[in-house]
Amino acid sequence: MGTRMNARVDHDLVIVGSGFSGIGMAIAAKNRRRDFVVLEKADEIGGTWRDNRYPGCECDVPSHLYSFSFELNPYWSKAYATADEIQDYLLYCVEKFDLRQHMRFGSVVERMTYDEGLAAWHLTVTTGNGETHQLVAGAVALGVGALHEPVIPEIPGxxxxxxxxxxxxxxxxxxxxxxxxxxxxxxxxxxxxxxxxxxxxxxxxxxxxxxxxxxxxxxDPAYPDWLIDQYEKRPWLMKAHRAKLRAAGEVxxxxxxxxxxxxxxxxxxxxxxxxxxxxxxxxxxxxxxxxxxxxxxxxxxxxxxxxxxxxxxxxxxxxxxxxxxxxxxxxxxxxxxxxxxxxATGFDVTGSYRHLNITGLGGRTLDTDWAEDIQTYYGVTAPGYPNLFFLLGPNTVLGHTSVVLMIEAQIGLISRLLDERDERGATAVQVRPQVVPAHMQRLDERSASSVWQAGGCSSWYLDDEGRNRVLWPGGVGEYERKLARPELVDYEFTGSAS
Structure with missing residues (x-):
């Protein structure tokens, strides 16, 4: 896929974060021959699985479902992988797809401001040695995740x-x-x-x-060597096992x-x-x-x-x-x-975005907008923020199966929207503001009868008003279908690349 050429744009796509979302987005960008860079605040990839190293840390989603569909791993040692194993898998993906050359470690995004005239994002980035530099991106994909900004309870003294x-x-x-x-x-x-x-x-x-x-x-049985050998030699067996795990989750x-x-x-x-x-x-x-x-x-x-x-x-x-x-x-x-x-007090699920200081069209800020009410379209795009995409954003986390399935669906949509923008000769794409309120209302209506809102507890799934702004209130298959065949009329393509 061709990259939009503009002498004042440093990269066609900047990806922030290098967990599952950032790595998956980087692989897709590379496959489409986009000019991209990955900014990572730490000194190594991995996101959640790099940071969470406490004793006993494991995934609560089955190993064979907690991986990219295009890069299955026959070598998982047991039904539920440890943090170390998942981090090793992500490191393997980075090396196999030769992504390290695109990674910029120790790079903290301090501020992001949309330039309407240029149809690009200006990023202020601080590096490990304390230096600050500017980066101009034709589009930004945020793979910053919801599970890395720790919540510290306020205890007097x-x-x-x-x-x-x-x-x-x-x-x-x-x-x-x-x-x-x-x-x-x-x-x-x-x-x-x-x-x-x-x-x-x-x-x-x-x-x-x-x-x-x-x-x-x-x-949580250990996988015997003979089964690992079978999965290695007969990938279709591993795919069948994965399909069975997915079906069980969807039930x-x-x-x-x-x-x-x-x-x-x-x-x-x-x-x-x-x-x-x-x-x-x-x-x-x-x-x-x-x-x-x-x-x-x-x-x-x-x-x-x-x-x-x-x-x-x-x-x-x-x-x-x-x-x-x-x-x-x-x-x-x-x-x-x-x-x-x-x-062991969990995470601030929107704090990841708040620290980025994002300013969109007309000087509006994401922090202010989301403090009033989080409004996104399928958790991927937000009105007033062209060429900006969220990976595993609001209302796309799952309580019943693997979020990697959601991430892959979102990467597919982002790739499609950027391709469409370029094919039309446009410079910007964003969701039409008119379609978002009805979408959010449908999510609210579906969440109202869910166990998260009607189950008699408070949780990190709910905002201060008691609304679900974290989980997708449905099955993965439905979400995948919506994103695989997007209604392009729901998006605005503006500007002229010429």
């Missing part, structure tokens, strides 16, 4: 705490808790994963739980979006898992959720409950009141002396 403070998303690999008094705040996915290995080493462990989580037993989506009662069997399995693992009735009561399964992300673990049942582990449900030099105090008057405090 926490700045005076002299012990170690850690967030699961910024884990120091050299950290040891052997013989230490450890506290963990949070019992979501990262909490469920990190608590068992910490419990093994700590002198004592206090888990500060605000809301109990639904935990299913984890069926579950109805339980989340339309009929939460459909999750009753899974709820019974989770409660049976709790009963068989926790014999103490008081502890079991603390760990029993009072909201519908699926309202928060469902977790899987065979080691979480046994860890909480250990003699040296305490589950504290009284809210945290404040902190001092050596401890946390809870509202019931208890003081918890700690050497290490771990925040």
């Amino acid at each position: 926490i700045e005076s705490f002299r012990g170690e403070l850690l967030h699961t998303a910024a884990w120091d690999p050299g950290t040891t808790v052997v013989g230490k008094r450890v506290g963990v705040i949070g019992t979501g996915c990262s909490g469920v994963q990190v608590i068992p290995p910490l419990a093994e080493d700590a002198h004592s462990l206090t888990v500060f739980q605000r809301t109990p989580t639904w935990v299913l037993p984890k069926v 579950r989506v109805g339980g989340f979006t339309k009929q939460p009662a459909a999750l009753k069997a899974a709820s019974k399995a989770a409660l049976a898992h709790l009963r068989s693992s926790i014999k103490d009735p008081k502890l079991r009561a603390k760990l029993t959720p009072d909201y519908t399964m699926g309202c928060k992300r469902v977790t899987m673990s065979n080691t979480y409950y046994p860890a909480l049942a250990s003699d040296h582990v305490t589950v504290e449900t009284s809210p945290i009141q404040d902190a001092d030099v050596t401890s946390l105090a809870t509202e019931d008057g208890t003081t918890h002396e700690l050497d290490v405090l771990v925040f």
